[in-house]
Amino acid sequence: MREVRNIVILTGAGASAESGIDTFRAAGGLWEQHRVEDVATPEAFARDPELVLRFYDMRRAAIQEKQPNAAHFALARLDREWDGELLIVTQNVDDLHERAGARRVLHMHGEHLNAWCTYCDVRSRWRGPLIERPACPECGARALRPDVVWFGEMPYRMNEIYAALRQADLFVSIGTSGAVYPAAGFVRDARELGARTLELNLERSQGSAWFDESRIGPAGELVPAWVEEVLGG
Numbered sequence: 270m271r272e273v274r275n276i277v278i279l280t281g282a283g284a285s286a287e288s289g290i291d292t293f294r295a296a297g298g299l300w301e302q303h304r305v306e307d308v309a310t311p312e313a314f315a316r317d318p319e320l321v322l323r324f325y326d327m328r329r330a331a332i333q334e335k336q337p338n339a340a341h342f343a344l345a346r347l348d349r350e351w352d353g354e355l356l357i358v359t360q361n362v363d364d365l366h367e368r369a370g371a372r373r374v375l376h377m378h379g380e381h382l383n384a385w386c387t388y389c390d391v392r393s394r395w396r397g398p399l400i401e402r403p404a405c406p407e408c409g410a411r412a413l414r415p416d417v418v419w420f421g422e423m424p425y426r427m428n429e430i431y432a433a434l435r436q437a438d439l440f441v442s443i444g445t446s447g448a449v450y451p452a453a454g455f456v457r458d459a460r461e462l463g464a465r466t467l468e469l470n471l472e473r474s475q476g477s478a479w480f481d482e483s484r485i486g487p488a489g490e491l492v493p494a495w496v497e498e499v500l501g502g
């Protein structure tokens with residue numbers, strides 16, 4: 270087995286579940302009787318912007334009340350202590366990896382704490398609501414939207430992600446259902462490119478068959494144990 274120097278980690282909603290942030294596909298993926306997929310699309314925003322802004326205002330307010338959990342802290346420790354290449358690619362739009370202290374984090378689905386001006390294309394740090402259509406701090410246009418990648422939109426920084434996957438010796442997926450592409454395909458890409466693949470998830474995911482190893486359990490227990498193994502071994 271080749272020596273592990275370069276690690277790519279993919280995290281999903283399950284990594285933040287023990288912080289009290291609902292996963293997408295829990296509770297049937299419904300929000301106030303709307304399918305999440307019906308709120309998280311450009312079409313939904315065009316059709317009913319109030320509904321979409323209200324949904325994201327609620328999620329943005331909620332994450333600011335939450336705290337990182339043992340999985341976030343363990344990954345932050347790995348980031349500090351691992352002297353090989355490391356990239357934590359997260360599908361999560363919360364800032365819990367960063368608040369735990371991780372630095373090498375890439376938000377492929379955007380961030381709740383950013384607002385994106387569709388007029389001047391600038392992203393601004395944003396903690397408050399967007400429902401009242403506040404002015405963009407850069408250009409003054411009332412054209413801010415959540416800086417979150419919706420279904421049908423291209424995830425961010427894919428070139429950087431694939432460059433990291435090409436170099437990876439180990440790919441680890443944490444708390445993601447494997448239902449949403451392109452992230453769900455990273456395990457196959459990593460495997461074809463020669464990396465070992467490991468999954469840490471509460472249950473078998475849709476992509477489980479692609480992993481060399483699947484460990485089943487809560488991220489708050491599995492991730493610290495795995496990090497200890499990697500740093501201690």
Ligand code: APR
Nearest residue numbers: 281282283286292293294360444445446449470471487488
């Ligand atoms: N520890 C580990 N895994 C967990 C935990 C936990 N405590 N709790 C839940 N899980 C697992 C679930 O079993 C599930 O497999 O995390 C996974 C969460 O899956 P989803 O809710 O589908 O979230 P995710 O995979 O991140 O969704 C991907 O879909 O809605 C879009 O853009 C959104 O980024 C999101 C993407």
